[in-house]
Amino acid sequence: MKLKHLLLGTATLTSMVVTAIPASAAEIYIPLLTYRTGAFAVSGAAIGSGMADYLNMLNERDGGIGGVKLNVEECETGYDTKKGVECYEQVKSKNPIVVNPYSTGITLQIIPKAAVDKIPILSMAYGLSASADGQNFPWIFNPPATYWDGASMFVKYIGGKEGGLDKLKGKKIGLVYLDAPYGKEPIPLLEALAKDYGFELKLYPVPASEAQNQSSLWLNVRRDRPDWIYMQGFGAMNPTAIKEAIKINYPMDHFVGNWWSGGDDDARPAGPQAKGYLSFTFNQTGTNFPIIKEIEKHVVEKGKSLFPKEKIGETFYNRGVLNSIIIAEAIRNAQKISGKKEIDGSDLRRGLETLEISAARLKEIGAEGFASPMKVTCEDHNGHNGAFVTQWDGTKWNKVSDWISPIKEKVNPLIEQASKDYVSANAGWPKRSEPCDKSS
Amino acid sequence: MDLLYKIFIDPFMQMGQAPDLLVQTLWEGLVSGVLYALIALGFVLIFKASGVFNFAQGIMVVFAALTLVGLYALLRRWGVAPGDLAAYLALLLTIGVMFVLAVAVERLVLRPLVNQPDIILFMATFGLTYLLIGLGQLVFGGESKVMIAEDLHLPSGSIEVKMLGGFVNFQKIDIAAAVIASVMVAGLAVFFQSTRIGRALRAVADSHRAALSVGISLEQIWIVVWFAAGIVALATGIMWGARSEVSFALEIIALKALPVLILGGFTSIPGAIVGGLIIGIGEKLGEFYWGPLLGSGIESWLAYVIALLFLLYRPQGLFGERIIERI
Numbered sequence: 001m002k003l004k005h006l007l008l009g010t011a012t013l014t015s016m017v018v019t020a021i022p023a024s025a026a027e028i029y030i031p032l033l034t035y036r037t038g039a040f041a042v043s044g045a046a047i048g049s050g051m052a053d054y055l056n057m058l059n060e061r062d063g064g065i066g067g068v069k070l071n072v073e074e075c076e077t078g079y080d081t082k083k084g085v086e087c088y089e090q091v092k093s094k095n096p097i098v099v100n101p102y103s104t105g106i107t108l109q110i111i112p113k114a115a116v117d118k119i120p121i122l123s124m125a126y127g128l129s130a131s132a133d134g135q136n137f138p139w140i141f142n143p144p145a146t147y148w149d150g151a152s153m154f155v156k157y158i159g160g161k162e163g164g165l166d167k168l169k170g171k172k173i174g175l176v177y178l179d180a181p182y183g184k185e186p187i188p189l190l191e192a193l194a195k196d197y198g199f200e201l202k203l204y205p206v207p208a209s210e211a212q213n214q215s216s217l218w219l220n221v222r223r224d225r226p227d228w229i230y231m232q233g234f235g236a237m238n239p240t241a242i243k244e245a246i247k248i249n250y251p252m253d254h255f256v257g258n259w260w261s262g263g264d265d266d267a268r269p270a271g272p273q274a275k276g277y278l279s280f281t282f283n284q285t286g287t288n289f290p291i292i293k294e295i296e297k298h299v300v301e302k303g304k305s306l307f308p309k310e311k312i313g314e315t316f317y318n319r320g321v322l323n324s325i326i327i328a329e330a331i332r333n334a335q336k337i338s339g340k341k342e343i344d345g346s347d348l349r350r351g352l353e354t355l356e357i358s359a360a361r362l363k364e365i366g367a368e369g370f371a372s373p374m375k376v377t378c379e380d381h382n383g384h385n386g387a388f389v390t391q392w393d394g395t396k397w398n399k400v401s402d403w404i405s406p407i408k409e410k411v412n413p414l415i416e417q418a419s420k421d422y423v424s425a426n427a428g429w430p431k432r433s434e435p436c437d438k439s440s
Numbered sequence: 441m442d443l444l445y446k447i448f449i450d451p452f453m454q455m456g457q458a459p460d461l462l463v464q465t466l467w468e469g470l471v472s473g474v475l476y477a478l479i480a481l482g483f484v485l486i487f488k489a490s491g492v493f494n495f496a497q498g499i500m501v502v503f504a505a506l507t508l509v510g511l512y513a514l515l516r517r518w519g520v521a522p523g524d525l526a527a528y529l530a531l532l533l534t535i536g537v538m539f540v541l542a543v544a545v546e547r548l549v550l551r552p553l554v555n556q557p558d559i560i561l562f563m564a565t566f567g568l569t570y571l572l573i574g575l576g577q578l579v580f581g582g583e584s585k586v587m588i589a590e591d592l593h594l595p596s597g598s599i600e601v602k603m604l605g606g607f608v609n610f611q612k613i614d615i616a617a618a619v620i621a622s623v624m625v626a627g628l629a630v631f632f633q634s635t636r637i638g639r640a641l642r643a644v645a646d647s648h649r650a651a652l653s654v655g656i657s658l659e660q661i662w663i664v665v666w667f668a669a670g671i672v673a674l675a676t677g678i679m680w681g682a683r684s685e686v687s688f689a690l691e692i693i694a695l696k697a698l699p700v701l702i703l704g705g706f707t708s709i710p711g712a713i714v715g716g717l718i719i720g721i722g723e724k725l726g727e728f729y730w731g732p733l734l735g736s737g738i739e740s741w742l743a744y745v746i747a748l749l750f751l752l753y754r755p756q757g758l759f760g761e762r763i764i765e766r767i
Contacts, residue, residue: 037573039689041582179737205737209692212684215468216727216739223461223728236584236689243684247598247609269586269685271596308581 027071028064028343030055030327031091033084033101036306039211040079040235042265043316047102048074049307050320053299054291058328060298065328066335068342079235081105088113097334097348098122098327104182107140114139115430120349122330124323125150125259125282129185130418132382134353137419138434141352143326144282144374144385148414149406150258151186151230153280153387155193156407157256158228169198174226176217176233176241179205183232186258190230192414193407202226211237218244231257238266242274252276252392259387264314267392275394282387283322283371285397287313290366291321315390315397322371329365330355337437353378354437372403378436384408451729460606465728466721471614473720474621475679480697480704480712481625482672485632487706488645489665490550492561496568498694500541500670503572505677505686508534509585527591538670546662554658555648573688582688587681589613594682617679624675628668629709637664645707699747705757714758719743 034048035041055072064070075087084106088099098120101107107127114121121140123131129146131137145153158173159165175190177183187203194201202224204217214237221229229250233241238261245255253276257266262279270277287296292313299305300312307317334343334351343351355376362368374383389401423429455462479497486494512530520526549564589596595612632638643651644661652658680690700719704711723746727739750758 036582037577037688038582039687039692042584042685042687045581045583203736205735207737207740209695209740210737211689211692212680212687213472213693213696213739215472216465216724216731217736219461219465219468219724219728220732220736222464223458236685236687239584240684247611249609265584269584 026342027069028331029071029073029091029094029096031087031094031096031099032072032074033077033087033099033103033106034074035077035079035102036074037076038078038080038235039208042239043235043260043263044079044102046263046265046307046311046314046316047320047323049305050317050322051100051324052320053295053305053307054321054324055328056304057295057298060302060304061294065331066341077101077103077106079103079105081109085109092117092119095344097331097343097345098352100124100323100327101127104128104185105180108181111137111140112426117345118349119345120352122323122327122352124326126182128422129189130415130422132380132384132415133419134377134379134381135419135432136423136429137381138353138432139349141376141381143355143376143381143383144372145387145406146382146384146411146415147185147232147258148189148411149382149384150280150387151189152193152407152411153404154230154256154258155190155197157389157401157404159197165197171199171228172202172224172226173199174202174204174221174224174229176204176206176221176229176231178211178232178234178237179207182234182260186230186232188418189411189414193410196410206233206237206241208237211235212240214240214244215247218248218250221245221250222248227254229255231255231261233257233261233266238263239269242267242270242277246270246273253278256280256389259319262390262397263316264311264397267397272394274392277392278389278400279392279397280387281315281319281390281397282385283315283318284369284399285313285315285318285390289368289370291325291370292318294366295321318370325357325365325367325371326352326355326374329357329361349434350437352376353381384411446733447730454729458606459604460608461728463604463608465724467608467610467614469721469724470717471618471720472724473717474618474625475676475716476696476700476720477625477713477716478621478672478676478679479694480700480716481628481709482669482676483697483701484704484706484709484712485628485641485665485669485672488632489641489661490561491558491645492565493706494669495562495565496572497669497673497697498691499569499572499576500538500673501677501680501694502686502688502690503541503576504534504538504670504674505587505681505690506576506580506585507537508674508678509588509681509686510580511537512588512591523588523591524593527588530588531592534674535671538674539667542663542666542670545666546659550662551659573691576688584685584687585681587678587686589678589682592678594678611683613679613682617683620675620679624672625709625713628672629713631668632709637661641665696743699743701757702744702747703750703757705759708757708759711757711759719746722746 032051035044052072055070059070077084077087084103088110100122104126107123123142125145127142129148131140132146159168190201257279259280262281267274267277330351333355334347337350338347357374359373372385374385384406386403386405388403390397391400482497508530511533512526515526553561595616597612599610601608640656640661700715704715723739723742726742731738
């Protein structure tokens with residue numbers, strides 16, 4: 001009986017905590033849709049912790065931004081689109097200044113809601129590639145690069161390795177991808193590039209339920225013998241794919257993950273044989289940056305981080321930090337533009353749309369060389385910035401290429417077309433009414 | 441015409457042209473099948489003893505593997521060295537945890553629900569699933585872990601055999617998984633078919649009240665089968681964890697036992713074994729030879745299609761009992 005009461009009481013209390021606490025007027029409310037549970041927690045826990053820890057560090061060290069405290073609240077999605085949409089509906093009544101869906105599936109569902117609810121959506125290097133078009137998607141931001149940019153960088157990289165893009169003619173290129181909106185996103189771009197450069201694209205979908213059971217898919221790879229493989233994987237799918245690639249003797253230095261397939265926990269479980277596996281990234285790893293040291297000092301050392309101390313500085317953790325750098329810089333920018341300290345979603349949209357994080361600013365906040373400088377404009381909500389290739393040496397990632405810029409002349413026309421197609425496919429899509437601010 | 445060729449001729453041509461790949465596919469199917477059979481066995485044991493489909497069997501696989509890895513990390517932190525000593529100690533402690541779990545389930549879930557309709561017990565296993573998910577995440581965290589295969593002296597690496605004009609790769613961990621799973625399946629089958637507890641188990645499966653009336657202790661039987669299911673879950677977690685990693689995604693794989701059970705019958709140990717092999721080999725052959733016709737990635741639903749095809753002819757499964765209810 002006591003147990004029954006305890007469970008009932010806990011459940012009631014939990015639901016009250018989740019639903020009843022309103023965001024205080026003296027705070028800026030930033031909900032983070034995260035997933036520390038489920039099949040994708042391997043990536044989600046690191047990203048979520050990086051995001052939360054940087055914002056909490058600003059609270060601890062500076063008392064927030066511009067003197068206003070940040071109210072950071074996580075909502076667990078389990079990387080499930082339905083739960084993510086529930087989270088969005090749950091947080092929107094609390095006047096969030098921005099929503100970070102951290103799932104392409106969730107992002108696709110809430111894109112149509114953003115303009116109606118006046119809540120900017122920040123999908124940092126994920127989500128709908130076409131939403132980089134600020135004219136049709138004024139409330140959606142996806143800097144620093146789209147999946148189409150990423151796939152074009154991969155083609156550019158392997159073109160370089162083969163001796164030129166023209167040498168890709170007749171080559172076989174495989175795409176191993178999570179069979180979900182996220183995984184499918186680069187397909188149109190790769191199909192277009194296959195036509196332009198004359199390579200054959202082979203598709204290898206991994207259903208989410210088979211993330212840890214991929215042996216037959218890799219037998220297909222063994223049969224087809226693609227010259228290069230690009231992986232758009234996530235969570236538990238990645239280490240399994242690397243192990244299976246090892247099993248069929250696929251050369252690791254011809255296996256390239258996108259920027260969500262290059263976490264430390266993606267390569268580590270495969271052991272020393274994963275040595276040579278490549279992955280794109282747009283942020284540096286390690287703790288050797290003042291910004292990470294500050295997080296360690298103000299959050300981790302005080303026991304306020306949910307992430308294991310020894311894993312601070314890993315790729316996905318630092319990715320989460322970069323996500324929050326963008327939020328924080330956009331808040332500062334919005335405060336400057338609007339002249340208000342307590343900004344709302346509309347103000348932050350303006351802050352994001354005129355965001356410029358220069359190399360000097362990165363240095364100022366202790367993130368020199370941590371990521372590439374980025375600039376968002378009214379027309380271009382992405383920036384189409386570059387990324388670089390890292391290689392797993394058996395214990396850690398090492399940078400093995402210069403920054404590679406996307407093939408913009410191929411990507412940008414496709415984004416424009418995809419954006420137009422999206423609008424025409426969604427009858428009644430609102431015309432942009434928001435004026436453009438001057439860049440800060 | 442072209443489609444008919446691709447369905448009925450081309451796959452068999454491929455089998456003939458690259459027989460090494462056929463052998464490799466069959467081997468992969470066999471390993472998966474044996475592991476599916478092991479998972480299915482966990483379901484069958486509990487279903488036989490209590491008439492309950494234990495929805496929590498999948499999460500028990502994750503929970504057992506997480507407990508093993510978590511306890512190992514704890515022992516190493518406490519300075520237990522060398523690694524293999526800590527690993528075997530953690531294994532023993534995990535077996536202890538699975539026993540405690542079996543006792544707790546009997547005391548807190550099953551005993552208060554004796555003689556309740558099966559659906560109530562089934563729903564209780566749903567609750568148990570969420571409890572174990574929450575408990576696992578609370579204690580061990582949500583992130584994936586690497587299985588301590590090396591410290592448990594499980595083999596690593598592979599044996600590449602040149603044959604049939606190509607090669608077939610046998611991962612040593614897969615060989616170990618197939619052997620261990622086969623031994624466990626055989627051992628459990630013998631234990632429950634030929635021992636006193638096995639007979640008592642069958643009596644409990646027929647009727648709780650009748651079993652009680654002849655002096656069989658329901659509590660004891662339930663603890664035994666839940667503990668056995670826990671051991672099966674631990675073995676599955678170790679093997680699958682070593683082949684991939686220990687994450688909550690393993691729970692989804694465990695649900696692959698569903699079509700195995702539909703195929704083999706919920707009450708049959710031989711059914712679980714044969715069903716596991718049919719599903720394992722069938723889905724690998726299907727995905728490899730016919731999958732590309734449908735855009736690949738058909739493995740996730742093919743198992744259910746195979747099971748449904750069998751169901752059309754034998755609704756009780758291959759070895760299941762035909763249940764006739766008179767109204």
